[in-house]
Amino acid sequence: MEILALVKRVPATDSKIKVAGDGKSIDPQGIEFVLNPYDEFAVEQALKTKEALGGTVTVLTVGGPESQKELRTCLAMGADKAVLMKHEGPELDAHALATVLAAKIEELHPDLVFCGRQAVDTDDAQVGQRLAALLGWSCLSDAGTFELSDGSWTGTRDIEGGKESVKGSLPAVITCNKGLNEPRYPNLKGIMMAKKKPLEECEVQGAENKETLVALTPPPARPEPAILGEGPEAVAVLMDKLKNEAKVL
Amino acid sequence: MSNDILVFVEQRDGKIKKASFEALTLGRELASGRGALQAVVVGGSVSGLAPEIAKYGAEKIYTVEADKLAAYSGHGWSEAVAAAVSESSPAVVLFAHTAMGKDLAPRVAALRGTGLVTDATSIVFEGEEIEVTKPVYAGKAYKKVRAAGSPFCVTVRPNSHPAEEAAGAGEVVPIGGPEGDLRDFVQEILAGSGDRIPLQEASVVVSGGRGMKDPEHWKLVEDLAAAFGPGVAAVGASRAVVDAGWRPHSEQVGQTGKVVSPTLYIALGISGAIQHLAGMSTAKYIVAVNKDPEAPIFKVANYGIVGDVFEVVPALTEAVKAAVG
Numbered sequence: 001m002e003i004l005a006l007v008k009r010v011p012a013t014d015s016k017i018k019v020a021g022d023g024k025s026i027d028p029q030g031i032e033f034v035l036n037p038y039d040e041f042a043v044e045q046a047l048k049t050k051e052a053l054g055g056t057v058t059v060l061t062v063g064g065p066e067s068q069k070e071l072r073t074c075l076a077m078g079a080d081k082a083v084l085m086k087h088e089g090p091e092l093d094a095h096a097l098a099t100v101l102a103a104k105i106e107e108l109h110p111d112l113v114f115c116g117r118q119a120v121d122t123d124d125a126q127v128g129q130r131l132a133a134l135l136g137w138s139c140l141s142d143a144g145t146f147e148l149s150d151g152s153w154t155g156t157r158d159i160e161g162g163k164e165s166v167k168g169s170l171p172a173v174i175t176c177n178k179g180l181n182e183p184r185y186p187n188l189k190g191i192m193m194a195k196k197k198p199l200e201e202c203e204v205q206g207a208e209n210k211e212t213l214v215a216l217t218p219p220p221a222r223p224e225p226a227i228l229g230e231g232p233e234a235v236a237v238l239m240d241k242l243k244n245e246a247k248v249l
Numbered sequence: 250m251s252n253d254i255l256v257f258v259e260q261r262d263g264k265i266k267k268a269s270f271e272a273l274t275l276g277r278e279l280a281s282g283r284g285a286l287q288a289v290v291v292g293g294s295v296s297g298l299a300p301e302i303a304k305y306g307a308e309k310i311y312t313v314e315a316d317k318l319a320a321y322s323g324h325g326w327s328e329a330v331a332a333a334v335s336e337s338s339p340a341v342v343l344f345a346h347t348a349m350g351k352d353l354a355p356r357v358a359a360l361r362g363t364g365l366v367t368d369a370t371s372i373v374f375e376g377e378e379i380e381v382t383k384p385v386y387a388g389k390a391y392k393k394v395r396a397a398g399s400p401f402c403v404t405v406r407p408n409s410h411p412a413e414e415a416a417g418a419g420e421v422v423p424i425g426g427p428e429g430d431l432r433d434f435v436q437e438i439l440a441g442s443g444d445r446i447p448l449q450e451a452s453v454v455v456s457g458g459r460g461m462k463d464p465e466h467w468k469l470v471e472d473l474a475a476a477f478g479p480g481v482a483a484v485g486a487s488r489a490v491v492d493a494g495w496r497p498h499s500e501q502v503g504q505t506g507k508v509v510s511p512t513l514y515i516a517l518g519i520s521g522a523i524q525h526l527a528g529m530s531t532a533k534y535i536v537a538v539n540k541d542p543e544a545p546i547f548k549v550a551n552y553g554i555v556g557d558v559f560e561v562v563p564a565l566t567e568a569v570k571a572a573v574g
Contacts, residue, residue: 013504013524017389026390037505094355095364120504123385124367129323129355138432139323141352144498154436158499159348160266160447162440164321168433178505179498210364210401211394214380219388222530222549227542231556232564238536239568241552246534248453248513249572 001055004108005046005079006101006115006127007039009063009070013120019216026216035070038116040183041176045146046114047078048181053148056080058108062097062204064088075194076186082197083108087204091122096207098130104202105135113173117142128175138168142177252284255311255339255400257330257357258302259349260292261321261438267450268345270305270412272405276343277306277415279372284340285309286417289333291326293319296421303419305412310419311336315426321349322434327356328427334361336424339400341372341379346404347449358402365402366394368508370409370531387504387527407449408510448483448500454511454532456485456502458525460518460539460558464495469562470517476569485509485529487519503528518558521546538562 011017011031018027046057059074060083061067071082085104105113118125132139140146144163146155151170156163157177186194228237243249254276259266273288280286288307290298296312303310313329334342334357342357344350346368358365371382379396381403448454457470474482486496488503502509504527514532519525521537521544529535530549537550538561547553554561
């Protein structure tokens with residue numbers, strides 16, 4: 001089985017985000033960039049699928065040359081090869097990304113594509129579902145469980161107040177949620193082997209955005225915080241505030 | 250292209266989601282003075298829902314009915330909604346940012362080759378152009394974008410725009426469903442814990458963290474949530490307690506969990522790691538109980554109490570019970 005995992009280099013979730021002077025991007029100073037946490041579940045699921053059924057795992061990203069580091073991490077986890085679709089300059093929106101990725105996927109023709117539920121920078125959560133629609137494939141969003149059997153798949157996902165069980169055909173795009181599996185850590189042997197695995201590069205071409213970035217701003221300021229007091233005695237003060245100031249009771 | 254606004258109305262088993270009424274209300278306001286509010290609803294038998302949808306101002310309601318569409322299918326429903334988008338040719342297509350909306354909207358946008366902003370907190374017309382704001386980096390920054398071309402799709406964050414009735418004509422326009430087999434479909438809904446309100450829809454969220462010390466103490470968190478009365482408060486958890494296996498990931502609030510915007514958020518024994526703050530700092534009011542006065546949670550809390558959760562929470566639960574009556 002040919003398996004593709006889509007990954008992205010993003011700021012670590014404990015990063016402090018500061019808007020840069022241009023008002024349109026973030027200040028990369030002091031930010032540690034890592035493999036998108038949800039993509040770890042995608043790579044792990046791809047590796048588990050290969051271990052069960054045989055085949056090849058390819059990891060792919062769209063980004064600058066620095067994204068090689070995250071691709072090498074995936075190779076160290078056990079992926080067989082990596083593809084870097086080179087793009088620098090203004091960020092591509094989900095429409096543009098899905099369009100260039102769909103073309104590349106038609107060239108690679110995998111049976112299964114795994115990606116993270118969302119990248120924790122743009123928080124778009126669009127590319128996986130868009131790919132399924134563009135390619136005419138099935139899709140499972142936010143997979144919490146996933147199983148393959150005889151050319152079809154079943155899986156579950158969280159919905160409001162419960163879960164739903166979904167069934168679909170192959171090929172498929174699966175967007176992976178936390179809890180789907182326990183991503184492995186690359187071991188020393190994996191890290192050594194990753195250096196010798198193929199990492200192919202190509203250029204992104206003909207990507208066109210459907211949205212124009214106007215501004216990136218800090219979040220709206222919260223009202224001045226206040227400590228009302230200590231211990232259970234402060235509960236009466238809190239109740240007064242909730243009733244008469246916030247009017248939430 | 251018209252200046253109409255098309256809203257996807259989400260229903261399961263004939264019950265329309267509250268967040269869809271919010272999206273209809275927002276759609277009506279956007280359409281005001283420009284065009285008409287239209288709606289699309291998909292399912293096994295949905296035309297009976299038209300009067301309820303018309304109450305929120307829909308002039309025209311596209312219905313796509315088929316036995317095979319009775320349960321949600323991302324494939325089937327996206328083709329149905331995409332057909333309605335072609336029929337209606339709106340300026341903007343709105344969805345509620347729910348589990349279903351998140352799965353459906355990107356597929357519809359891809360089928361129609363349009364832009365999509367997910368989890369929007371504000372949508373306005375700037376002259377002829379639409380401008381949409383959404384949180385990025387889990388709310389550590391906000392991005393404002395302008396649509397290039399139309400239609401443009403947007404999923405709207407639940408609880409960000411209150412639903413308000415205003416009658417519309419509600420003319421029902423049936424359109425045909427997709428041909429052929431469905432590539433993916435829901436087989437079964439596995440209900441969660443009964444009458445509990447979903448985390449992202451609750452007006453009150455009570456969350457617990459490491460300071461609860463042991464999963465056995467979770468009853469304190471649940472009792473406080475229950476004190477607000479049935480169907481009001483949901484229970485959340487910090488990443489630390491989810492990673493420790495005390496609570497399921499479906500309850501995690503934060504950057505790699507759920508982002509919530511309730512009217513009132515109560516953090517019990519949560520220090521307030523940046524990861525957690527990202528998931529709840531758009532709550533209108535934040536209450537924090539923590540024994541460490543230096544905990545970062547107190548920097549965002551409107552009302553903080555420094556103290557032992559095991560002493561403060563039972564007292565708070567009793568006080569809320571008495572106030573709610």
